[in-house]
Amino acid sequence: MNRTAFVFPGQGSQRVGMGRHLLAQRPDLVETYYRTADDVLGIPLSRLSRHGPARDLDDPAVSQPAILLTSLVTLEVLRGQGVEPDAVAGHSLGEYAALVAAGVLEWTDALRLVRLRGELVATVDDRVPGATAAVLGLDSTTVARLCAEVSEATGRTVEISGDNGPGQTVVSGEAEAVTRLTRAAHEAGATRVAELRAGGPFHSSLLRGIEAEFTEALITTEFRDPEIPLVSSVTGTRVTTAAEAIVALAGQLTRPVRWTEAVEELGAAGVDRFVEAGPGLVLGGLVRRIAPHARVHATNSARQLALTTGAFTATDSTV
The missing domain is CATH 3.30.70.250 (Malonyl-CoA ACP transacylase, ACP-binding)
Structure with missing residues (x-):
């Protein structure tokens, strides 16, 4: 036991201003992540994430890369303070951040994929x-x-x-x-x-019409085998190869999220501490319901981030 999993939130965790507390602590990440993201996507993602308006941020083509970006910056801040995961998982969209954390995807490739994912779902939502x-x-x-x-x-x-x-x-x-x-x-x-x-109607059969286009984008993107244990919320089981990661993401559009099984799989692997790495608090609450004896930490605000990193520092000092 005494293993830590980083879990990354999905769609719906977006809010105007998310990530400001991270950049207050690490202003160097504006250049490294936010400006790079703006250039990669060709949209003012950094401004929309931090200043809105909310109606624009709720567009899946914007909210999905914005949530991913905030989660990745959270990951960078945590690692910068010596807090590392023993395993990772992500809820739906959050699986892309987990793949980056596990070394499976480059973060800019993940950003492009989630932008496309959001755009394709929006086309379905426009029709139905x-x-x-x-x-x-x-x-x-x-x-x-x-x-x-x-x-x-x-x-x-x-x-x-x-x-x-x-x-x-x-x-x-x-x-x-x-x-x-x-x-x-x-x-x-x-x-x-x-x-x-x-x-949009995520994880439903209504999205079957966009599976082929999105799968084509996946197979033309470089994936690597995970460097640390990675559990998929699509299957509820561990992903061990690059090929398995591609299959999981391709199926994610139309298959339901199996979050209970994912958390239980992490628990079976010895994880008893979870860090919700990204915006929002919903995922931590879900983990508490599934694994009531686990320790759960948040990063949603400056205070929560400080408490989380402090808890790990205190644990390390007693080893």
């Missing part, structure tokens, strides 16, 4: 407006039944798109069907149904 929601308080079997009933009744798609932990199932699909599912879930006894800021 989609939505994503988290259903709390019902088991996944019940949610799957409700999805099937709503789809049959409306002729529209709504599917399970993620297992986030005990009693929290994510659904995705056409907006009208997700709205209908929300009502059905409440009637079935759900304690809460919360629409998520996903920006």
Whole structure:
């Protein structure tokens, strides 16, 4: 035991101003990461991340690379203070940051891929407006039944798109069907149904039409074998080769997130401490529900980052 995993958040964790506390501590990273990202993508990603407006930042073609960039800068700051992961995993979009942390992808290649991922999903959402929601308080079997009933009744798609932990199932699909599912879930006894800021029908069959184009981008990008243990949120199991990483990312568009299994896999490998490396606090909360005895650290603010690095320094000094 006593092993640490860095876990990286996904879509919905974006907020205007994310990363400012990181650059206050490491202003050199403006040049290394933010200006490079602007040049690579040809958009003012650094300005949109730190200053918004929120409506632009919520566009998946912007929010996805912005979240990735913030996570990578967090990783750099943590490593600069001697905090290193023994293993990594990422929730959906966060898997790209995990791949960079594990040495599988160059960060600029990851940035290009997530930008394309966001653009392609946006084209689907333009044609068929989609939505994503988290259903709390019902088991996944019940949610799957409700999805099937709503789809049959409306002729529209709504599917399970993620297992986030005990009693929290994510659904995705056409907006009208997700709205209908929300009502059905409440009637079935759900304690809460919360629409998520996903920006499209992620992890659903509605994205099958963009799989080929995105897979082509993946296979023309250089992938390497992981240098440290890497667990995929697509399979819930460890990724050991570059080829496996490509297959996981290709399937990620239409397959549900298996976050419970990913966290359990990390626990089985001896991980008992998790660092949420990136914006937001949602992922840490999910980890606590799945692994209640694990220690969970955040990096979402200057105070949380200081507490996290301080905890590791204190642990190191007692070894």
